[in-house]
Amino acid sequence: MNRLIEQIRIKEVASYDSTGIEVNLNNINYIYGSNGTGKTTISEMLRNSDNQKFSSCSIEWKQGGSDIDLFVYNRNFVQENFNIRNEIKGIFTLGKESTEILAVIDGKMKDVEKHHERIGNLENNIKQRKEQLDILKTNFSNQSWDLKRKFDGNFKEAFAGYRNNTEKFMGRCLDEAENNNSELFNIEELKNRVESVFNGPQEKVRVIPIINYDSSLEHQSIFKTKIIGKKDIDVARLISKLNISDWVQQGHRHMEDTDGLCPFCQQDLPVTFREKLDDYFDETYTEQIQILNSSIKQYKSDTLSFFERYKFLINEDIPFINKEKIASLFEIMNSTYKENIRLLERKATEPSRSVELSSITNYLEQVKSEVKQANIQISELNRVIDNIKEEKELLVRDIWRFIVEENKSNYETYISNLRRQNIALDGMEKGKVQQEEFKKKLEEEAIELQNQLTSVLPSIHEINILLSSFGFKNFQLAESEENGNYKIIRENGEDANETLSEGEKTVITFLYFYQLINGSNDQDKVNTARVIVIDDPISSLDSNILFMVSNLINNLKKKVRSNDKNFKQLIILTHNVYFHKEISFNKGHGSQKLNDENFCILRKTDNTSQITNYEENPIKNSYELLWKELRENPNSITTPNIMRRILENYFKFFGNVDVNEIVEGFPDEVKVVCNSLLSWANDGSHHVNDDLFVDINQEQNKVYIEVFRSIFINSNHESHFNMMMGNIDSEVEKSGAYEKANKEIKEALAQVAVGEE
Numbered sequence: 001m002n003r004l005i006e007q008i009r010i011k012e013v014a015s016y017d018s019t020g021i022e023v024n025l026n027n028i029n030y031i032y033g034s035n036g037t038g039k040t041t042i043s044e045m046l047r048n049s050d051n052q053k054f055s056s057c058s059i060e061w062k063q064g065g066s067d068i069d070l071f072v073y074n075r076n077f078v079q080e081n082f083n084i085r086n087e088i089k090g091i092f093t094l095g096k097e098s099t100e101i102l103a104v105i106d107g108k109m110k111d112v113e114k115h116h117e118r119i120g121n122l123e124n125n126i127k128q129r130k131e132q133l134d135i136l137k138t139n140f141s142n143q144s145w146d147l148k149r150k151f152d153g154n155f156k157e158a159f160a161g162y163r164n165n166t167e168k169f170m171g172r173c174l175d176e177a178e179n180n181n182s183e184l185f186n187i188e189e190l191k192n193r194v195e196s197v198f199n200g201p202q203e204k205v206r207v208i209p210i211i212n213y214d215s216s217l218e219h220q221s222i223f224k225t226k227i228i229g230k231k232d233i234d235v236a237r238l239i240s241k242l243n244i245s246d247w248v249q250q251g252h253r254h255m256e257d258t259d260g261l262c263p264f265c266q267q268d269l270p271v272t273f274r275e276k277l278d279d280y281f282d283e284t285y286t287e288q289i290q291i292l293n294s295s296i297k298q299y300k301s302d303t304l305s306f307f308e309r310y311k312f313l314i315n316e317d318i319p320f321i322n323k324e325k326i327a328s329l330f331e332i333m334n335s336t337y338k339e340n341i342r343l344l345e346r347k348a349t350e351p352s353r354s355v356e357l358s359s360i361t362n363y364l365e366q367v368k369s370e371v372k373q374a375n376i377q378i379s380e381l382n383r384v385i386d387n388i389k390e391e392k393e394l395l396v397r398d399i400w401r402f403i404v405e406e407n408k409s410n411y412e413t414y415i416s417n418l419r420r421q422n423i424a425l426d427g428m429e430k431g432k433v434q435q436e437e438f439k440k441k442l443e444e445e446a447i448e449l450q451n452q453l454t455s456v457l458p459s460i461h462e463i464n465i466l467l468s469s470f471g472f473k474n475f476q477l478a479e480s481e482e483n484g485n486y487k488i489i490r491e492n493g494e495d496a497n498e499t500l501s502e503g504e505k506t507v508i509t510f511l512y513f514y515q516l517i518n519g520s521n522d523q524d525k526v527n528t529a530r531v532i533v534i535d536d537p538i539s540s541l542d543s544n545i546l547f548m549v550s551n552l553i554n555n556l557k558k559k560v561r562s563n564d565k566n567f568k569q570l571i572i573l574t575h576n577v578y579f580h581k582e583i584s585f586n587k588g589h590g591s592q593k594l595n596d597e598n599f600c601i602l603r604k605t606d607n608t609s610q611i612t613n614y615e616e617n618p619i620k621n622s623y624e625l626l627w628k629e630l631r632e633n634p635n636s637i638t639t640p641n642i643m644r645r646i647l648e649n650y651f652k653f654f655g656n657v658d659v660n661e662i663v664e665g666f667p668d669e670v671k672v673v674c675n676s677l678l679s680w681a682n683d684g685s686h687h688v689n690d691d692l693f694v695d696i697n698q699e700q701n702k703v704y705i706e707v708f709r710s711i712f713i714n715s716n717h718e719s720h721f722n723m724m725m726g727n728i729d730s731e732v733e734k735s736g737a738y739e740k741a742n743k744e745i746k747e748a749l750a751q752v753a754v755g756e757e
Helices: 039-047 075-081 099-155 167-181 189-198 215-219 233-240 244-258 275-280 283-310 322-347 362-387 388-406 408-449 459-468 504-515 543-561 575-582 622-632 639-653 658-665 668-686 700-715 718-725 737-756
Strands: 005-008 021-024 029-035 059-060 069-073 087-088 475-479 487-489 530-534 565-572 597-605 610-616
Touching: 005 039, 021 610, 029 039, 029 543, 029 575, 039 069, 039 075, 039 530, 039 565, 069 504, 099 167, 099 189, 099 388, 167 388, 167 408, 189 362, 189 388, 215 283, 275 362, 322 700, 388 408, 388 475, 459 475, 459 504, 459 565, 487 700, 504 530, 504 543, 543 565, 543 575, 543 639, 565 575, 622 639, 622 718, 639 700, 658 700, 700 718
Parallel strands: 029 565, 029 597, 069 530, 530 565
Antiparallel strands: 005 021, 005 059, 087 487, 475 487, 597 610
């Protein structure tokens, strides 16, 4: 495939809306459209695609084709190249004098093309490698992002700045994998540190005071001592035997208020009984009672004070304290204390009783242990708060170290594949640079050889020959005094630029363009590959020149199809049906589209340009349609107009032959019928028969159709008549066809005459 432009897109300019159009191009492209449908906008975009006006439009080049020269002929080309100034920039072409140098140049340019193809292949391979690298990157990015989603709830503080961008997160994963050698912690350890560093208090916490309690208060010997009176008193034996010491002691306290009566039975007591009791409850007894009462008081006071001092462990929210456990322990200790108080109260009323208190020491030790653990954590918290910035940085680094470990297998696979792809890519890019250097060197060598041969003189000669063949003999090109330029002169040598007619200017502009695409304004680019765009080249030209221009364009088509090293692609835009027919007709294929062709019609609907692609030539020209109507409906009232237009199209427009001259070659008796056909055709095609009725009957139509056929036979164009009417195997033999046709006409005339009688 020679084509270099794959597709063009036009939108948001002139009559093209925001949707615009897309045109997929082939080697040879025909775009038909009426005036004002947007053809010039397409050609101008191709000519000036860098213009800001066409910023929404684009050209999609084939791989490696964007450096190809693009030549565009349109009305703006005419205006730019033929203005008031007299001199025209010359076209350099290769000289004819050295076939050996030309052969060397061709060889070098073929080598350039080979390197160009290699560069294109390498660019394609490089593109594929880069696509594979993108896939690798995307896969690793997705794998890394899956870890982010998995641990985001736990480590969102460490992911700050990376939580909403997959590419940035992947980049951090790569950086940490290469540089993070921190100690590896498990997930639970990191979560606990997050609670402390990020979620814990940001102010220091007071350490819980040491818990002190004198457990010896519970084990005072006085609580176990049986306090009784003096044993060597005669009443002591009785009191001890009856075990009524506490009862007697209570009565002894009340004797002072009973006036010698027993406080229990109110009987008179013996005179010496009081003295005996006083001796029994002596100073030792009294001292023990005092010690007992004092010990009970101290136990109550110190224990209640302990509860009061440490009730904050229950009432306040202290970090790291198991408040429920502490409350449960204090409840047990308080219950134990109350039970001990009941025992001591009985001891106080019954001193001779021995009691043993339940200890709260075991529960107290558990409280102390809880407080100790809490204080350890409080101390760590306070230390972290004192170094909060460093602690956060350390924790973030440790979290990323954990992510690196979780992502390890993905990372190793990615790096391995990345290294392999990069090695291949690096080799391809070096190969491309090398091929570009080879290509550049060959191009420079070819340019150096071309400089020995290039000249503007051959293009002057070629254009003047074409001008003469087109019938323009009153002006021609000549070499300007300014080296490398042309000027237009009349036959007498006067400058003709300002006196050219529009038709003359159009002709010479197209010939200039035609010569330009075979050379270049730039001496260094006379032999480069190029894409040709031609937009309505036959405006202001008559029909004769239309065929000549068509012939030149058909020559360009042949060059494109012959894999010419310079001509790679052709795009033709026109509004002229006849011109379209001349350039798009393929002998032996008719309207069928060839593999290297592309047919489009450009239309404007509601002031918006739209384009349609076709699988065959969509321009069924009016000439073909006229024959079709004549074949299918020969008895129509429009038959006169159809015949006239066929004769004018075929003999005048396409052959520049006067039909009347053909009629002169008929015998006199047939000539009358031929002239009547022409008169009837002209009358039937150029007048509205409001007051004239033309009776069309089948016999009469048959006569005129035979006359119509005989015109083609008499002018040696019978084969064209048979082809267009579908009579490929015509009964009219080539030898004697003329005489047979005349005979048939005479017979038909005779039948008509009989019918009229």
